[in-house]
Amino acid sequence: MSQAAAPPSAWAPLKVGAFRLLWATSLSANVCTWMNDVAAAWLMSQLTPSPLWISMVQTAALLPVFILGLPSGALADRWDRVTLLLGMQVWVTVNAIAFGLATFLRVLTPEILLILVFCNGVGLALRLPVLAALMPQLIPRPQLPSAMALNAASTNASRMVGPILAGVIISAAGAEWVFALNTLLGLVGLWALASWRHPPQRRDEAPERLQRSMRLGLQYVLHSRSLKGVLLRTVWFFLCGSALLALLPLFARQLGAGSAQTFAALMAAMGCGALILTAVLPHLRRRYGQDALVLRGTLALGLSTLAIAWTGSLVVAIPCMLVAGAAWIAVGNTLSVASSLGLPDWIRARGMSVNQVALMGAGAAGATIWGQVAVWVGAALACSMAASLLMLGIAVLVRWRPDTGSIEDLTPARADRLPEAMQPPGRGRVVMEIEYRVCAERVDSFEAFMLNECRESRLRSGCIAWELQKDLTLPDRFVEVVVDASWQEHVRHFDRVTASDQALRAKRLGFHAGPAGPQVRRYLQLSTL
Template sequence: MKLPAALEPLEGPVFRGLWLAWLAANLTMGMNDIAAAWLMTSLTPSPVMVALVSTASTLPMFVLGLPSGALADIVDRRRYFAATQLWVSLNAALLALLALTGQLTAPLLLLLTFSNGVGLAMRLPVFAAIIPQVVPRAQLAPALALNSVAMNLSRVVGPMFAGVLLAGLGTAAVFVCNVVLAAAAMVLILRWRSEPQASTLPGERFVGAMRAGIVFTLQSQRLRAVLLRAFLFFLQTAALVSLLPLVARELHGGGPGTFTVMLSCMGIGAVIAAFVFPRWHARFSRDRFVDAGTLAAALLSSLIVAVPELWLALPAMVGIGVAWLSVVNSLTVSAQLVMPDWVRARGMSIYQMALMGGAAAGSVLWGQLAGLTSVRMAIWAAAALGVLALPAMRRLR
């Protein structure tokens, strides 16, 4: 039985195994961030500290994106991918130990969240470079959408599972579970037997590889435009994502369950969008997706804080998930299509730097603004920025 077009890449056993590893890896990252964010609200009432959890998680991608991409282009990608999971496993084990012994403080939680983010920074470029290597070009768009499905499915299952563990056993149980998931992802990666890629290009050294990636980016006008649009979108959406624990607390009857259910709804929206994306892609351009997704995310996030009711917030989060995937998938496909294979991991690492740089900068900016004014004003300001930047972005196409 032939799978639907959106699922065709999963027919290949190599992509299917790597996709399952990617799903497990993202479950690990998502559950860690959820537990850390909620734990921080218990350790301190400061909006700045709560928002800094998101910054600590995403900043490593901005700092280490290019070096990790250079490594992914010049070393064995299979072993490198597995090593990132080993790092995450050890970090989760340390977090679990400190949480179980009651030694986890707010600054230490930020430090270990940053360390966990290092695993994400090292993992994203290599997996992005592997996808075009294991699927035909015609299946690239649905494969990238499935990549986003794995990330967002983890936002559905991860928050639900983390919420159960948080309510029943505490944050330490989440960190222990992360050790198991990260180890499972490493086993799946090691089962993949990658084939050596023949190349007529000379070998590269680490610093020279980074320099070549930067030069390629500076010379590609299309890639520069994609990077700027990605940075601004993540700068905008960082307000709601980083302040979501506080938004959940301010909803009527808000609590740990509310926070995790809201994240799950966002993941559900992204999964829904991934399955209808091939049909939409045939009718609308990628630029249309980016414009519509930016406007929808701005409107719905503003609505959530304007009317703090759970019955409104949950469907709005589903809509934000649809908008988020529409924008990110469109920008990711655009970035992939302008990169040759020899520089793909570096190019995607720079692309991920733009995404995570926007998220990290937004978390700090909107967290500070929330501390000076209110959570509601910070999210409204972020939405206004996204809408006002659209006319300028259209000129870059």
């Protein structure tokens, strides 16, 4: 997972025209997002001094991704992704207009501010899985880590540019003009997406139901040992790491002049550190494994958070924010690449949405938790507690569930033979039974293989139940039972076969000792207990 082939250059994906257009549009959208976040956080610090209300700005921004992450991933796999992207661009542009009007008319309250931040987050929630699913379609697979690093660089360059622009505009003209600029950039992005002549997206003739589509994305991740490890690291990192950003407006008021420019300078320094790290990230990825990068990044973020929490000097805080930004992208990009490389194309948007739900849900929960802790014990002590738990938790996870470094070959492959039925049923569960005969000396190995690798593979592909049955009278006879929700779902499995699935099938057949291949029977389930 961590030893993906290195691209010729960190900038190689930008040579692809479609990726370049999407990247530039995403950069503009990210600048708008960070300007919106900085303006909203600073406005809240003016409306109320409460650490809880201030930290709730980050919660409101991230919560929509937690709520809508799974549905948005399912929609991205069912509908045309560019059309969804256009719709979300319209949404965030309209929200920027509403934010600007509320600020111009001086009707903004803490409650209204949080609602508007939440609405802006809705656009982010529906956009993230679409971008994650589009990217692998536009570039060669070996360039995927560099492409994801460039996307992270876009986010972090905007984290540098957005706060600077917001700070200058707020000081010179007022926060309402930040939202006016967001509106203008939103319209430019809308024009760019509307002018993109993109190839049509391949979709199933009869798409899955939305509820099942969401369940399948979650099921795939939960039955992948490597993806579960990535998910646990993501949750803990953002749950504890969110404390710094959530409470940063409070620290900014205690540093330097304590103005909007101070807050913007801290945010810009974080973005600058992330941007610098992006340029050397391919080299670091070749030198270190996934866990080594995650550990080093976590340690850097934890120590820089401690320093920012207790220093009273802007001269010290700025370099620490540079380190924090570099650490943030080192860990975030490493985990994101690991997640993307562990997903086949047919479920990539849904799988990545699970990762985004975990990331944003943990960030939203962390912001609220550490904001409340800051009310009780103060912002500096709350950040210190978060940083200590961050470093301890990631160290425990890396030791408990280490990255194996293996990469599954998820290249699409054709099934040897599609299933047939005299009269394909229109409804009802389909049960497939596969009978194996196994030599006595290989029975234990067969059982271990089937109950682990084979079971996980079958469940990842979308079946609703799986069993391995052993004959009580013939100890060499086993029956594998696979249950699908319908005949249509059963046939879909054969369109989703990857090279890794074929390798597992060959290994499974290698255990069979009968004179012919394993016997396969299919039934329509008429009733259940």
